[in-house]
Amino acid sequence: MKEKALNIIKFINTREWLSFLIVLIASVLFYSSQIIAAPLWYDELFSLFWSQLNSPDEVKSVSNWDVAPPGYNLLLHYWTSIFGIKELAVRGLSCLCTSLMVSLLYLLTKKLFGNISALFVLALCLTNTTVFFYANEA
Secondary structure, eight states: OHHHHHHHHHHHHSHHHHHHHHHHHHHHHHHGGGTTSSOOOHHHHHHHHHHTSSSHHHHHHHTTTOSSOTTHHHHHHHHHHHHOSSHHHHHHHHHHHHHHHHHHHHHHHHHHHOHHHHHHHHHHHHHOHHHHHHHTOO
8 A cells, every 4th residue: 555655656746747737638628629519419418317316326227228338327427416417517527537538548658658659649539530529428
């Protein structure tokens, strides 16, 4: 446990933390640029509806047959209880998760293959229309 804490402290003290933070902020700003350009879609409304069930157990039971990833409705349930059910708030969860994914992918690529590869992967993620689409959909 103490060793893990030391590794976290080392990570925070390095430039990797700063590059992670810069990529995270840049991707959140990029992906959220069109987040309220369109009204909620049909499938987004269903996700929002299922996440608004009374108890977490009811929300979990929806994951047995719903097409959304397991646990997404439950995560959305807690997310909307904190941030509300407006378009920006509901789609913010996907935007944040996509931005975290891009940032972690950037760090992993940088660690394994170097700076040039990491920048290339970052450019691919930020210019991929499918990633952009799902970052803006609840």
